[in-house]
Amino acid sequence: MSQPERFETLVLGSGEGGKYLAWHMAKAGQRTAVVERRWIGGSCPNINCLPSKNEIWSAKVADLARHAARFGTMTGPVAIDMAKVRQRKRAMVEGLIAMHLENYKASGAELIMGSGRFLAPKTLEVRLNDGGTRVLVGDRVFLNLGTHPAIPNVPGLETAEPLTNIEALELDYLPAHLIVLGGGYVGLELAQAYRRFGSRVTIIEHGTRLAEHEDVDVADEIRRILDDEGIEILVTAETLRVEGRSGEDVSLLVRTPAGERTIKGSDILVAAGRRPNTAGAGLDVAGVALDGRGYIMVNERLETSAPEVWAISECAGSPQFTHVSFDDFRVIRDNLAGGNRTTRGRLVPYCMFTDPPLARVGLSEGEAQRQGVAVRVAKLPTSAVLRTQTIDETQGFMKALVDARDDRILGFAMIGPEAGEVMAAVQTAILAGLPYTTLRDAILTHPTMAEGLGSLFSKVPPRSAQ
């Protein structure tokens, strides 16, 4: 065994929270190491958020180019060069990696490229990517292991070598017919992007609707938008068997309420949930307890069952967003400095970057109902916001939930252009505890999407009416 090396801060996995923690501790003078097996900077800049949004933007350009005549710009037939789409994405990722390496250098944290596995509490063996091993002991250990795509247990699926988000964002060809397994946000974003590049696309969702964590009206509107773009959508559809190989020919036997049917396509993309990267990391010998699904059990300060060992973000069951991973870092950082910050009651906003995007913060109607919270609901079609008339993007709606007993804003959802930016204004109001009337009565710039908030909150029913 190699001679153990001692670090004050040892981070396994270089996701958003882990890398920020490492940089912070190293800058504070701690001897710090980060062990990462593949993605410098974690999933977000390499294979998840930023590369997907990069290619989604290329798909938006393709869509605008196809409909350019509507805006008075006359073009010829539109052709898609997927190698160029990929090249633009790769160039961005390379730039982000360089930025991360610079941050490691500037902070003084050592980045060790290799796969880590615990040999004993707080003692990691790293199989270095360049060969050889190192054994690292940490005074404090932080686990930021992330998740990977789940491959459902369907006969023939694994041997069909389906795409996941990683390979889908690396294609240099256009699938003739892409079959997407899963109608959650990863599947929907990529389904629409590939449709806009020019693929025929079929989505197969085993639940009763797309985006099934959303309210029914939200899910229905998303479905309508994707339907309009020519995406075939099957819900309550169970894939029974797969034959063939993705990238060549595939054939799926699917059970739907109308009976069994066979769907033939060229490529399969699996976007059917995630599994934690905890298997094989030796967490049992490290004394770190997992729950029944393999996620690391943590308390609201992100402390694990092992002393001086914390877990961050997706592997610890936090909501699966980069901004949450970053907030997990802040919880740990502040507590190490003597604070008392927790993950309890966090207001977590999110967007789905379909076009138009969905943005959400606070309670949905379904959640309010399940929690027994009485709300007043206001809704406004996106087309009523005059900005949308200027850009020809009128699909969607805004919805606000206001407490039935007082004027606090409890939730907001929007499908429409700039939904994420508009939502941030509502989120700020929620954080500040402002009554909805403040947004209703504010002078909002004309013609912006945020101007719609005035009209939306004017539609909140009076308290006595409900």
Ligand SMILES: Cc1cc2nc3c(=O)[nH]c(=O)nc-3n(C[C@H](O)[C@H](O)[C@H](O)COP(=O)(O)OP(=O)(O)OC[C@H]3O[C@@H](n4cnc5c(N)ncnc54)[C@H](O)[C@@H]3O)c2cc1C
């Ligand atoms: C297609 C897609 C799009 C997404 N888009 C968005 C978005 O737009 N906005 C958003 O907020 N979120 C988005 N997400 C989610 C987001 O990417 C993650 O929530 C975020 O990156 C946080 O991940 P993390 O910090 O848990 O870990 P990660 O960033 O996944 O980091 C974990 C790291 O640990 C490494 N690792 C694991 N095990 C070991 C080991 N044994 N040894 C060494 N290294 C190891 C992995 O290689 C990995 O780099 C998207 C996800 C997907 C799949």
